[in-house]
Amino acid sequence: MSSTKYILGLFDDPDEMMHGIDELQKNSIPIYDVYTPMPIHGIEKKLGIKDSRLGWAAFMFGCLGGTTIFSMATYMLALDWPMNIGGKPAFAVPDFIPITFEWTVLFTAFGMTATFFYATHLFPGRTPRVMDLRATDDRFVIAIDAKGNIPHDDITNVLKQAGAVEVKHNDRKYVSYE
Amino acid sequence: MASHSESIIREPLITGKDITYAKITNDILAPVERMPGRAWWIGFTVASLGACLWVFAVSWTFWYGIGEWGLNKTVGWAWDITGFVWWVGIGHAGTLISAILLLFRQNWRNSINRSAEAMTIFAVICAATYVVSHMGRPWLAYWPLPLPNQFGSIWVNFNSPLVWDVFAISTYFSVSLVFWYTGLLPDLASIRDRATGLRRKIYSFCSFGWTGSVKTWQRFETVCLILAGISTPLVLSVHTIVSMDFATSLEPGWHTTIFPPYFVAGAIFSGFAMVQTLLLVTRKVLGLENYITMFHIEAMNKIILLTGSIVGVAYLTEFFIAYYSGSEYEQYTFLNRFIGPYWWAGCMMYGCNVLMTQLMWFKKIRTSIPIAWVLSIVVNIGMWFERFVIIVTSLHRDFLPSSWAMFYPTWVDMSVFIGSIGLFFTMFLLFIRVFPSIAIAEVKLILKSSSEQAKKKILDHGGLDPEQVQFYKESLVTFDSVEIADYEKI
Numbered sequence: 001m002s003s004t005k006y007i008l009g010l011f012d013d014p015d016e017m018m019h020g021i022d023e024l025q026k027n028s029i030p031i032y033d034v035y036t037p038m039p040i041h042g043i044e045k046k047l048g049i050k051d052s053r054l055g056w057a058a059f060m061f062g063c064l065g066g067t068t069i070f071s072m073a074t075y076m077l078a079l080d081w082p083m084n085i086g087g088k089p090a091f092a093v094p095d096f097i098p099i100t101f102e103w104t105v106l107f108t109a110f111g112m113t114a115t116f117f118y119a120t121h122l123f124p125g126r127t128p129r130v131m132d133l134r135a136t137d138d139r140f141v142i143a144i145d146a147k148g149n150i151p152h153d154d155i156t157n158v159l160k161q162a163g164a165v166e167v168k169h170n171d172r173k174y175v176s177y178e
Numbered sequence: 179m180a181s182h183s184e185s186i187i188r189e190p191l192i193t194g195k196d197i198t199y200a201k202i203t204n205d206i207l208a209p210v211e212r213m214p215g216r217a218w219w220i221g222f223t224v225a226s227l228g229a230c231l232w233v234f235a236v237s238w239t240f241w242y243g244i245g246e247w248g249l250n251k252t253v254g255w256a257w258d259i260t261g262f263v264w265w266v267g268i269g270h271a272g273t274l275i276s277a278i279l280l281l282f283r284q285n286w287r288n289s290i291n292r293s294a295e296a297m298t299i300f301a302v303i304c305a306a307t308y309v310v311s312h313m314g315r316p317w318l319a320y321w322p323l324p325l326p327n328q329f330g331s332i333w334v335n336f337n338s339p340l341v342w343d344v345f346a347i348s349t350y351f352s353v354s355l356v357f358w359y360t361g362l363l364p365d366l367a368s369i370r371d372r373a374t375g376l377r378r379k380i381y382s383f384c385s386f387g388w389t390g391s392v393k394t395w396q397r398f399e400t401v402c403l404i405l406a407g408i409s410t411p412l413v414l415s416v417h418t419i420v421s422m423d424f425a426t427s428l429e430p431g432w433h434t435t436i437f438p439p440y441f442v443a444g445a446i447f448s449g450f451a452m453v454q455t456l457l458l459v460t461r462k463v464l465g466l467e468n469y470i471t472m473f474h475i476e477a478m479n480k481i482i483l484l485t486g487s488i489v490g491v492a493y494l495t496e497f498f499i500a501y502y503s504g505s506e507y508e509q510y511t512f513l514n515r516f517i518g519p520y521w522w523a524g525c526m527m528y529g530c531n532v533l534m535t536q537l538m539w540f541k542k543i544r545t546s547i548p549i550a551w552v553l554s555i556v557v558n559i560g561m562w563f564e565r566f567v568i569i570v571t572s573l574h575r576d577f578l579p580s581s582w583a584m585f586y587p588t589w590v591d592m593s594v595f596i597g598s599i600g601l602f603f604t605m606f607l608l609f610i611r612v613f614p615s616i617a618i619a620e621v622k623l624i625l626k627s628s629s630e631q632a633k634k635k636i637l638d639h640g641g642l643d644p645e646q647v648q649f650y651k652e653s654l655v656t657f658d659s660v661e662i663a664d665y666e667k668i
């Protein structure tokens with residue numbers, strides 16, 4: 001039993017990496033994850049990753065923001081302390097539109113981004129879980145869980161033939177831990 | 179990514195030979211990873227002296243009150259609100275580039291969005307400091323917030339554009355900050371993974387544990403798209419509301435329904451001018467000519483020309499409506515811009531903003547870096563005078579001739595303004611020192627489709643319409659980062 005935990009296929013070109021994914025899938029080798037220095041369009045479909053639902057979160061937060069400030073303005077100006085401003089109605093809906101809009105945007109932005117950070121486990125000071133340090137520079141990395149996926153040499157060959165410039169057999173999952 | 183080849187008639191967005199993904203990272207991170215050069219230190223010294231002047235002048239204002247400014251009973255708003263509107267306007271270009279151009283799928287934004295967004299944030303900080311210091315009693319700055327209080331509670335008046343403005347500016351600032359910082363995460367991770375020691379720890383903290391996995395990127399792109407979608411109406415609303423600070427009054431010269439679109443166009447106009455002022459120097463000093471190319475410069479000049487012309491049309495409309503309204507006071511206000519004691523400010527406004535920008539119709543001028551830089555400064559000056567004319571020239575002579583007065587700035591007024599420019603440049607210089615000034619991941623995204631080398635490959639491959647090839651070669655002549663000699667054989 002080898003001590004390899006993860007097999008990484010490092011590509012220097014996104015199109016060749018996509019080809020690598022195809023080849024691995026053809027050989028029924030499950031892919032753990034892919035790390036790239038930039039977003040790769042079309043990869044989600046290939047890996048069967050569902051659409052992000054962050055749009056729904058954004059919509060909900062937007063509704064919450066708009067409702068909050070509109071209710072606040074209504075309570076403050078029309079219910080709690082109505083003022084006579086030139087005899088005009090206290091419940092002045094057109095005047096509430098700008099602030100309602102602003103808070104819709106504000107809540108959408110903060111709510112959605114916070115949801116994104118929460119769902120992706122991003123927060124200040126989080127220890128980066130990096131499998132290869134060049135994945136944020138110029139390497140497109142396909143990671144394969146070595147456990148159960150044997151023989152490892154075959155995986156290496158598939159990756160090499162698909163155009164991987166380097167194949168790594170890592171004994172540790174994350175190289176970024178000190 | 180199904181890399182596709184882009185048509186040859188589109189100019190390249192990345193120039194230079196042998197540009198690889200690694201080279202992009204190296205080039206863009208070089209200013210962050212090496213010690214800054216002499217140009218940076220000189221700039222930083224001058225800018226931080228300005229920032230010190232700002233601290234001194236604002237402290238002086240806080241201590242002695244706004245009586246230290248040149249304001250009087252007639253002219254109650256002058257350089258303070260002029261500076262505020264000027265800075266907020268400058269900020270608008272950043273959001274336009276990062277949000278509106280993203281929605282329109284303008285790939286050239288990828289090289290300039292990062293620094294433009296940073297500029298937005300610093301400009302809005304400068305603007306916000308004006309708001310606080312012009313209050314006179316800045317320790318009561320929380321009064322426009324709808325907080326429970328012991329006066330009743332008597333609440334803020336949501337019918338007032340000034341309250342709308344508090345909401346608009348604070349939302350604009352915080353949403354821009356979120357947008358900018360989220361976009362920075364992948365690039366901070368790039369720095370982190372190359373750094374060692376303490377630097378690594380700091381960037382590790384700041385990069386939130388970014389890994390660049392598929393799901394992360396997918397969510398990241400969703401977030402950026404939605405942020406762009408909501409920032410687009412937001413940026414339009416912000417300057418609309420700023421203009422309503424004036425437009426909802428009864429002051430001749432302010433009481434104008436054209437103000438919202440006119441202010442928004444003017445804001446984008448001045449913002450692009452400031453982006454141009456900054457980037458033309460930055461690309462040279464940081465050696466980023468391959469990423470911020472002549473195409474970017476010319477595209478920004480075209481936007482300056484377009485928005486400058488919209489502003490010109492708005493000026494003409496204002497004059498016509500003043501005449502057509504039949505209102506004596508309105509007519510006098512606009513006449514007063516030319517024949518009154520502030521005629522020189524009016525000339526600066528109309529001359530710099532309308533006449534000078536019309537020069538941009540000539541390609542020679544659009545593609546000349548020194549002229550474009552000078553014109554960008556001219557636009558900045560012109561837009562400052564536009565706000566000065568709208569605010570001071572309208573206020574100083576309105577309904578009652580017995581209360582007509584002039585405004586004379588004191589040294590405090592001037593120091594706050596000059597100091598705010600110093601503050602802005604201090605923040606910008608620090609930014610290019612510690613953060614990548616170009617969005618690395620986004621530039622990598624267009625390397626395979628829109629770079630000069632990719633197009634060269636198509637050219638070498640042959641089989642293209644000779645007319646298109648000729649067009650492409652001619653378009654490259656203006657680029658200062660392309661070696662034209664390489665194209666002679668083709």
